[in-house]
Amino acid sequence: MKTKVAILGGGNLGTALAEGLARTDDASSKYDVTITRRNTKHISYLEDSGITVTSDNAAAVDAAHLVIFSVQPTQIEALINEVKSDLDPQKHILISTMAGVTGEEITELTGSGFPVIRVMPNTAAAINQAMTCIEQTPHKEAEQEVVELFETLGKTLVINSELMEASTVLGACGIAFFLRYIRAASQGGIEVGFHAEEAQLIAAQTALGASALLLNSDSHPEHEIDKVTTPKGCTIAGLNEMEHNGLSSALIKGIKISYEKIEKIR
Ligand SMILES: NC(=O)C1=CN([C@@H]2O[C@H](COP(=O)(O)OP(=O)(O)OC[C@H]3O[C@@H](n4cnc5c(N)ncnc54)[C@H](O)[C@@H]3O)[C@@H](O)[C@H]2O)C=CC1
Numbered sequence: 330m331k332t333k334v335a336i337l338g339g340g341n342l343g344t345a346l347a348e349g350l351a352r353t354d355d356a357s358s359k360y361d362v363t364i365t366r367r368n369t370k371h372i373s374y375l376e377d378s379g380i381t382v383t384s385d386n387a388a389a390v391d392a393a394h395l396v397i398f399s400v401q402p403t404q405i406e407a408l409i410n411e412v413k414s415d416l417d418p419q420k421h422i423l424i425s426t427m428a429g430v431t432g433e434e435i436t437e438l439t440g441s442g443f444p445v446i447r448v449m450p451n452t453a454a455a456i457n458q459a460m461t462c463i464e465q466t467p468h469k470e471a472e473q474e475v476v477e478l479f480e481t482l483g484k485t486l487v488i489n490s491e492l493m494e495a496s497t498v499l500g501a502c503g504i505a506f507f508l509r510y511i512r513a514a515s516q517g518g519i520e521v522g523f524h525a526e527e528a529q530l531i532a533a534q535t536a537l538g539a540s541a542l543l544l545n546s547d548s549h550p551e552h553e554i555d556k557v558t559t560p561k562g563c564t565i566a567g568l569n570e571m572e573h574n575g576l577s578s579a580l581i582k583g584i585k586i587s588y589e590k591i592e593k594i595r
């Protein structure tokens with residue numbers, strides 16, 4: 330029998346999760362997905378992929394085993410108040426994607442007794458290439474079910490609670506950070522002669538190749554960089570100019586500011 334999943338909050342992340350679950354052959358045989366949003370017309374296209382789309386949070390919760398909260402941090406209190414009477418600790422595993430919202434805060438809203446697992450996926454879930462960090466909790470059976478679900482959407486890593494905010498910045502916000510790099514590289518590519526589409530293809534595929542060099546081996550970025558930087562060559566010239574202008578420093582500072590901002594989100 331399929332495991333019923335309710336995604337409450339069909340926004341950018343919620344729809345990415347639903348799209349990824351619909352796309353995976355394994356997942357479509359294992360998970361039955363319902364997604365909610367107050368105005369469903371923006372996400373009715375998901376029905377073509379076999380996903381149930383509704384504005385009825387209570388019915389979605391009632392039918393589900395895995396309940397994913399994916400609204401904005403300021404919207405969670407109202408949402409939980411709406412579905413509280415439909416939540417059952419014997420039946421539901423509660424999964425929270427919300428940045429800066431702790432499991433304890435969710436428990437305060439739902440009442441105790443529920444396994445609450447915080448997760449931090451990213452929008453690459455839509456194409457089953459997400460990185461999802463999953464908070465380690467004492468609820469081991471529930472955690473295993475959550476790991477299994479997110480493994481269908483990409484890679485997973487179970488981490489200590491205190492690292493959830495750091496994972497938000499590096500993994501979830503990271504999609505935007507890396508895409509801005511690709512955008513900038515494409516613009517540079519246009520400066521040196523390519524049409525925009527060609528420049529984007531070259532930049533994006535090169536970023537994918539650079540990532541794969543690390544993910545497919547135990548290699549370190551500097552080791553791979555050394556292989557590209559021919560002595561007196563153009564790579565080291567460009568790389569050093571980028572560093573003189575603060576490339577690494579800008580990235581590190583941006584990640585730190587992003588991390589500090591999480592505390593102030595709600
Ligand atoms: N966007 C991202 O890349 C990531 C977001 N997150 C977290 O996931 C959560 C959602 O983020 P986004 O999808 O970007 O926000 P969003 O604003 O795009 O989506 C939230 C959706 O929830 C809907 N909603 C609000 N109240 C509702 C209710 N009572 N019932 C049903 N639907 C309701 C809204 O209409 C909206 O479509 C946030 O808490 C964010 O911190 C986590 C990781 C990545």
Ligand SMILES: O=C(O)[C@@H]1CCC=N1
Nearest residue numbers: 428497498501502594
């Ligand atoms: O920008 C944000 O606050 C959310 C959390 C991680 C990605 N987007």
